[in-house]
Amino acid sequence: MQAHGKVLKYGDNVDTDVIIPARYLNSFDAKELASHAMVDIDPTFVERVNDGDLIVAGKNFGCGSSREHAPLALKTAGVSCIIADSFARIFYRNAINIGLAICECPEAVAEISEGDEVKVDYDTGVITDVTTHKTYQAQPFPPFIQKIITEGGLVNYLNNQE
Amino acid sequence: MAMTMTQKILAAHAGKDHVAPGELIEAKLDLVMANDITGPMALPIIKKMGGHVFDKDKVVFVPDHFTPNKDIKSAENARAILKFSLDEGLTHIMVQGKNGVEHAILPERGLVYAGQAVIGADSHTCTYGALGAFSTGVGTTDIAAGMAKGIAWFKVPSAIKIHLTGKLPPYVSGKDVILHIIGRIGVDGALYQSMEFTGEGVQELSMDDRFTICNMGIEAGGKNAIFPVDDKAREYMRNAGVSEWVEYEADEDAQYVETVEVNLSDVRPTVAFPHLPGNAHTIDEVEAADKIYIDQVVIGSCTNGRYSDLEKAAKILKGHTVADNVRVMVVPATQKIFLQCVDNGLVDIFVKAGCAFNTPSCGPCMGGHMGVLAKGEKCVSTTNRNFVGRMGDTQALIYLASPEVAAASAIAGYIANPEKVGGEN
DSSP, rough: EEEEEEEEOOOOOOBHHHOOOOGGGTOOOOOHHHHTTTTTTOOOOOOOTTTTTTEOOEEEEEEESOOOOHHHHHHHHHHEEEEESBOOHHHHHHHHTTTEEEEHHHHHHHOOOOTTTTETTTOOOOOOOTTTTTEEEOOOOOOOHHHHHHTHHHHHHHHHHO | OOHHHHHHHHHTTTSSSSOOTTTTEEEESSSEEETTTTHHHHHHHHHHHTTSOTTTTSEEEEOOSSSTTTHHHHHHHHHHHHHHHHTTTTTTOOOOOOBHHHOOOOOTTTOTTTEEEEEEESSSGGGGGTTTTTEEEHHHHHHHHHHHEEEEEEEEOOOEEEESOOOOOOOOHHHHHHHHHHHHHHTTTTTTTTEEETTTTTSSSSSHHHHHHHHHGGTTTTTEEOOOHHHHHHHHHHTTTTOOOOOOOOTTTTOOSSEEEGGGGOOOOEEEEETTTTOOHHHHHHHOOOOOOOOOEEEEEHHHHHHHHHHHHHHHTTTTTOTTTOEEEOOOOHHHHHHHHHHHHHHHHHHHHOEEEEOSGGGGGGGSSSBOOOTTTTEEESOOOOOOTTTTTTEEEEOOOOOOHHHHHHHBBBBOOHHHHOOOO
């Protein structure tokens, strides 16, 4: 499994209120949420993002509310993977639970630029910046988490345990 | 091996004698909660996992975010969780007019108490640590799994010790303490960690102060925040109708990655400037700069909508009038608190001062309704987040503060020092 796309880059503390503002939370329709993704931090995001693109961001990505609408909006908008210095813990869980790949790699975040073409190999944790020909090593998911992802999220994982 | 309070609770709920930081465990849950935003999204997932809750006593849906229903979609969502609650025969049915905001109503009703492991599909679920419970916020999938199966997986957190000494001065309260702490350690200062409060200063804090402090643990990135159980906590739980609970204490040689010393006597009224809760400034710094004129004040929410919060604000507002440039929303967090405000004359004070006195709701805190901000407006709010667009337009500015600062600012028309506006405390 791998991600492959161009990069949209953001700073530190991208919070769930800018990823999907509360005024849109009266719906949990994934496509509707995706149509408002990132609107309060980058109104051009929805036009610019293509299927498979990656978000690269600073520390504490997804801080704030527990709304699972946030990773769902990004995944449905086309984001294949988020690389950040660190993630807020609830966002981290929610992303895994809905099958959105995320990895922590400050070295990659420091050097990858907006618009770069990047690949991420989920099995090895290797991040390749195709544009600059540089590679970075992120921690691959532990087996426990890989199992949740390969079984299609937490729901299937728990159902399959019975 | 020595364990923190959080680690001991998690070990007990995972059926283990011992857990270590970083270890992945599966814990049995004592209470699982969702609201009218996260709950409806969980229902189809619960359906996929058998369609029923694991225990009718231990699953609760609280309508509070977009209620009173602000539009048709919100009405459908509130209806969906009520219908599911009734169909499942849940023991605790929450309906507008009888309950309130989730993190105030669950402790008030005695549904959360010391020694429990609790998850809620709301980030401020960490509030219940004030009673000595492990409680943390999760998303919709986790909450659906918790409701259907009664379990959740956790990575055992390492801990930060917050050692409290001294005693809070007048006009300084729990909100100032937590804004001060977040200002020092940053909005990711406790990322993935538990915040464990200790020290002789604990006994000087009211339960409402502790709820406020734990409530905002998430704003430092914390997995949970927790206080030791003392006589004040025991009295609170008994008054809430709880007869049995389990008290855990951290081992004396438990490991902490960091210790933060806070002398409560030195904490000043503190304001978090836009757009992060960690952007803390003392009231003295605020007074030394140009006046910050405001358009709205909100006094309420799961952070500061409890009775003593409103009482502090009322004491300052008594006999004063809200400035002409300001509108004030006072929002008691539960119906019981609402009634106390009626019975004890607080509503009279608020209304005579020129405040709107509203029904319990999360409304204005996340820009839902009942106090949305226009472009360029400034708001002093006793809520918990001042992110871009949180309470309305992306160009609105939110200043987080205590009920005392909020009340003083309402009178002055700009961010003001409650020590100087007067009132009794």
